[in-house]
Amino acid sequence: MQAVNVTLNGEKKTVYIEGGETLLDVLRENLELTGTKYGCGQGACGACTVVVNGEAVKSCMVLFRKLEGAEILTIEGISDGVHLHPIQKAFVDADAVHCGFCTPGIIMELYALFTKNPDASEEEIKKALNKHLCRCTGYLPLIEAAKLAQKYYKESLKEV
Amino acid sequence: MGFKYIGKKATRPNVLERVTGKAIFVDDIRLPQMLYAKILYPKYAHAKILSIDTSEAEKMPGVVKVVTGKGIKHPYGDCLHDRVPMAVDKVRYIGEPVAAVIADTERHARAALSKIKVEYEPLPVYTDALDAMKKDAVLIHENLDKYFYVTPLYKPTPGTNIALSYEIKKGDIEEGIKQADVIVEKEFVFHHMSSVAIEPHTAIAMHHPNGMIEIWTANVGPFAVREQVAEFFGKNISDVRVHVPHIGGCFGYKSDPSIEPLTAYIASFVPGRPVKLKLTRTEDFTSTFIGRGIRAHVKVGATKDGKLTALEETLYLSTGAYADTGTNILIVSVQASGGVYYFPNAHVKGYSVYTNTPPVGALRAYGHPEAQFAIERMMDLLARKLNMSPIELRKKNFITEGKTNVVGEKFKASDGNLFKCLENVVEAIPPEEGNKEDDDYYYGVGYAGLIKAPKAATFASKGCHLKFNVDGTVSLNMSGGDVGQGLWTVARQIAAEALKMPPEKIRVYNEIDTQYSPWEWQTVGSMFTYQGGNAIIRAANKAIDILKKNASLVLDRDPDMLEYDGEYVYDRSYPDVRVAVKDICRGYVKPDGTTIGEIVNVTSYFRLPGVQNPDPETGMGRTGGSYTMGVQGVKLRINKHTGEIKVDHVATSIDVGKVIYPKGAEGQVLGGVVQGLGEALFEQIRFKENGVLENPNLIKYKIPRLEDIPDKFTIKFVETPDAIGPYGARGLGEHPVIGVPPAVVNAIYNAIGYDFYEVPVTSDMVKKALEEKGMLKEQSNKTAEASLSETVDRDKEG
Numbered sequence: 001m002q003a004v005n006v007t008l009n010g011e012k013k014t015v016y017i018e019g020g021e022t023l024l025d026v027l028r029e030n031l032e033l034t035g036t037k038y039g040c041g042q043g044a045c046g047a048c049t050v051v052v053n054g055e056a057v058k059s060c061m062v063l064f065r066k067l068e069g070a071e072i073l074t075i076e077g078i079s080d081g082v083h084l085h086p087i088q089k090a091f092v093d094a095d096a097v098h099c100g101f102c103t104p105g106i107i108m109e110l111y112a113l114f115t116k117n118p119d120a121s122e123e124e125i126k127k128a129l130n131k132h133l134c135r136c137t138g139y140l141p142l143i144e145a146a147k148l149a150q151k152y153y154k155e156s157l158k159e160v
Numbered sequence: 161m162g163f164k165y166i167g168k169k170a171t172r173p174n175v176l177e178r179v180t181g182k183a184i185f186v187d188d189i190r191l192p193q194m195l196y197a198k199i200l201y202p203k204y205a206h207a208k209i210l211s212i213d214t215s216e217a218e219k220m221p222g223v224v225k226v227v228t229g230k231g232i233k234h235p236y237g238d239c240l241h242d243r244v245p246m247a248v249d250k251v252r253y254i255g256e257p258v259a260a261v262i263a264d265t266e267r268h269a270r271a272a273l274s275k276i277k278v279e280y281e282p283l284p285v286y287t288d289a290l291d292a293m294k295k296d297a298v299l300i301h302e303n304l305d306k307y308f309y310v311t312p313l314y315k316p317t318p319g320t321n322i323a324l325s326y327e328i329k330k331g332d333i334e335e336g337i338k339q340a341d342v343i344v345e346k347e348f349v350f351h352h353m354s355s356v357a358i359e360p361h362t363a364i365a366m367h368h369p370n371g372m373i374e375i376w377t378a379n380v381g382p383f384a385v386r387e388q389v390a391e392f393f394g395k396n397i398s399d400v401r402v403h404v405p406h407i408g409g410c411f412g413y414k415s416d417p418s419i420e421p422l423t424a425y426i427a428s429f430v431p432g433r434p435v436k437l438k439l440t441r442t443e444d445f446t447s448t449f450i451g452r453g454i455r456a457h458v459k460v461g462a463t464k465d466g467k468l469t470a471l472e473e474t475l476y477l478s479t480g481a482y483a484d485t486g487t488n489i490l491i492v493s494v495q496a497s498g499g500v501y502y503f504p505n506a507h508v509k510g511y512s513v514y515t516n517t518p519p520v521g522a523l524r525a526y527g528h529p530e531a532q533f534a535i536e537r538m539m540d541l542l543a544r545k546l547n548m549s550p551i552e553l554r555k556k557n558f559i560t561e562g563k564t565n566v567v568g569e570k571f572k573a574s575d576g577n578l579f580k581c582l583e584n585v586v587e588a589i590p591p592e593e594g595n596k597e598d599d600d601y602y603y604g605v606g607y608a609g610l611i612k613a614p615k616a617a618t619f620a621s622k623g624c625h626l627k628f629n630v631d632g633t634v635s636l637n638m639s640g641g642d643v644g645q646g647l648w649t650v651a652r653q654i655a656a657e658a659l660k661m662p663p664e665k666i667r668v669y670n671e672i673d674t675q676y677s678p679w680e681w682q683t684v685g686s687m688f689t690y691q692g693g694n695a696i697i698r699a700a701n702k703a704i705d706i707l708k709k710n711a712s713l714v715l716d717r718d719p720d721m722l723e724y725d726g727e728y729v730y731d732r733s734y735p736d737v738r739v740a741v742k743d744i745c746r747g748y749v750k751p752d753g754t755t756i757g758e759i760v761n762v763t764s765y766f767r768l769p770g771v772q773n774p775d776p777e778t779g780m781g782r783t784g785g786s787y788t789m790g791v792q793g794v795k796l797r798i799n800k801h802t803g804e805i806k807v808d809h810v811a812t813s814i815d816v817g818k819v820i821y822p823k824g825a826e827g828q829v830l831g832g833v834v835q836g837l838g839e840a841l842f843e844q845i846r847f848k849e850n851g852v853l854e855n856p857n858l859i860k861y862k863i864p865r866l867e868d869i870p871d872k873f874t875i876k877f878v879e880t881p882d883a884i885g886p887y888g889a890r891g892l893g894e895h896p897v898i899g900v901p902p903a904v905v906n907a908i909y910n911a912i913g914y915d916f917y918e919v920p921v922t923s924d925m926v927k928k929a930l931e932e933k934g935m936l937k938e939q940s941n942k943t944a945e946a947s948l949s950e951t952v953d954r955d956k957e958g
Binding site: 018129 | 171176178179181183267409644823824827830831832867
């Protein structure tokens with residue numbers, strides 16, 4: 001067993017692993033943070049996207065043992081589950097959540113994008129969304145939700 | 161009639177679970193003492209199993225049990241009982257389970273798989289129906305004549321690989337051909353594809369000491385799962401309990417029992433402990449259901465002024481290693497062969513043929529896209545031969561009031577207005593926008609009609625439990641699986657309308673449990689709104705009747721003198737003589753405590769009236785019951801230098817009767833159109849000659865990404881109220897996928913004058929066609945650089 005120290009959703013944690021586990025494995029199996037989803041295991045669908053050190057990463061492609069000291073943020077970490085993060089609220093208001101399986105990954109992708117650059121251009125937004133597969137919506141509602149999310153997010157920055 | 165909630169903005173119930181990561185999908189469930197299974201697949205797509213040695217695997221760390229199919233006594237199924245959960249003495253496709261390891265962790269189970277030794281004797285492999293139908297073909301199922309077929313309509317041809325055949329005969333086909341001035345004859349292929357929900361199949365099963373089998377699965381047919389598992393184990397249906405939590409998309413392949421009987425079989429070796437079987441994305445391609453896979457030989461006749469006289473067609477479904485779940489796909493493709501057009505004479509035959517490929521099962525609108533791709537391409541070919549516009553030819557032959565489809569069902573005015581749909585689409589994408597070119601592109605436009613009935617078993621129905629709570633709120637319990645199509649929202653809106661109360665007072669179920677949920681057949685065929693909506697209205701009316709009866713005891717008025725407004729029941733002439741709903745919903749408690757009246761806790765159901773099995777002789781009959789029709793149009797351009805196809809605009813106009821949930825309806829069209837574009841342009845499961853899938857993953861099997869969507873979507877709903885749909889509404893969920901492939905391929909011809917007869921049509925195929933026609937232009941330096949940098953960009957992201 002190997003110990004890996006990380007900050008997970010704002011909390012310091014030591015996780016003991018066998019060695020070959022991906023970040024996705026550890027989140028889902030060891031830590032029971034099941035909001036992050038397995039869709040393909042090859043980095044093609046984006047359903048497992050979380051934020052590591054401020055960047056959106058596909059957690060199925062990252063070995064957990066390489067994350068010593070990393071700050072990891074998952075869908076469970078951006079709101080308390082009752083008071084929504086502005087990006088989550090935008091997805092509800094834009095009616096961009098159909099089956100919802102790809103949703104956490106997309107929200108985390110946009111979280112990384114907007115926290116780095118609240119003024120991301122439409123092209124940058126589309127490029128970020130293009131890393132994700134969604135079979136339900138035809139993508140147009142996702143673009144609308146992302147733009148609304150940007151608006152809500154920027155408003156929330158002013159409020160603070 | 162003005163509506164308060166129908167057709168208005170609505171919020172999806174349970175959406176907050178889905179944006180916060182709190183929605184529980186099957187793989188998120190952890191049970192005490194849970195074990196994990198991994199499956200061993202064969203080396204060959206068709207082979208006899210000579211021996212299996214599990215002894216080494218059993219010694220591996222964490223392994224609890226190794227399971228094989230030895231000892232499975234009888235097959236199971238729905239329409240045709242030919243399925244087994246695990247191979248018994250032979251394997252019939254490359255994704256068929258041969259053995260399973262049960263271990264304490266998934267990793268341990270996986271590690272032990274390679275220690276299982278299996279000896280095979282390979283047999284010839286067939287991946288296409290036509291090869292499997294050859295006279296000398298080896299039989300994939302040797303005991304076809306011993307299988308149970310649920311109706312005599314489905315007939316196998318023993319001694320061949322034809323699992324079943326079906327034909328319809330309308331009018332006099334010979335006469336129809338004789339009347340034709342023009343005949344067009346062609347063969348079309350709709351290749352195999354996958355549903356690709358983003359959530360792969362996962363199931364958990366447990367055998368309880370009390371004899372219950374409990375299953376958790378992402379399946380929209382939990383009652384079908386229950387019946388088939390009960391049958392397989394020889395249990396009472398009441399002894400199987402199936403839970404369905406949130407479902408991460410369906411698109412067809414989660415509607416028939418798939419891995420549930422397998423998981424229950426594996427779990428039977430470790431009674432008392434739950435076993436989870438979670439498929440990888442590759443297994444989701446190889447070992448569940450695939451879709452489409454139909455070849456159609458079509459002959460159409462018309463008079464010189466463009467009146468259709470005859471349709472003669474033979475369809476071949478490469479149904480895969482097990483034919484049960486492909487049964488209705490074949491039947492429906494035959495019944496849909498005429499599309500939205502009136503043929504006075506038709507003779508259509510279909511064969512469902514065993515092949516050594518994964519079993520074909522449902523995929524959004526199954527049977528309809530395949531058959532209507534052929535007929536909609538034929539309409540364009542015929543128009544060309546008649547020197548007539550494809551739009552005019554379509555208009556001349558639309559099924560209208562009083563006309564019959566190929567199975568002889570007479571259409572009513574209330575079935576929808578195809579002319580209006582066509583007008584909307586042509587207005588959005590006029591023909592003048594096609595058949596053009598500039599320096600870099602050829603431009604084309606194409607059109608296609610679409611039609612689909614809420615196809616299901618004749619007895620298929622939806623149930624609704626409606627319970628008034630003592631505070632006057634309502635709990636609504638049904639068994640429709642919300643796979644993202646938004647049926648929870650529709651259910652709440654319809655309940656709100658029927659009960660005259662705000663949606664916030666109605667709590668919609670978020671889990672199906674066969675122990676407590678009302679029976680329904682399966683959430684398939686775009687029929688939840690239609691059937692479920694009517695079930696809700698019936699339940700609401702029953703509840704209101706009880707409330708009025710209870711109120712009549714309190715107010716000393718006859719029930720029919722009372723009105724209900726969602727909060728009160730009152731005397732219609734003296735509204736201040738009233739009693740609150742919350743005070744009479746579990747009977748009325750008098751001041752002294754004495755209680756009178758009925759508890760408002762009702763159950764209702766709805767099924768399509770009068771739908772029947774086809775006549776065994778003619779194949780004809782009232783098989784659809786209700787139809788939704790529409791038209792789609794596509795504008796695209798083809799790069800003169802690369803052959804790349806870029807779809808610019810897709811227009812969809814469907815007569816849905818009544819839009820209940822506007823954003824949801826629009827979402828279904830957007831998602832359906834984009835899925836249809838994937839089918840038209842690149843989605844295909846490719847098989848090697850040995851039956852191995854070349855592309856069973858999301859890197860090699862491309863589904864549309866954001867970069868693939870058109871710049872413009874036009875969506876126009878026509879609302880001709882349906883005769884029996886709730887508030888006039890009809891089904892919509894699957895339809896938007898149907899017209900896209902033929903409209904795309906018609907548009908490709910319009911752009912470059914080259915006919916394709918199959919889908920997908922890839923950019924590579926178009927490039928070859930341009931080369932063949934001498935239409936591929938030299939790349940200018942500028943465009944060469946641009947496209948190169950784009951490729952690099954994508955590589956980086958991929």
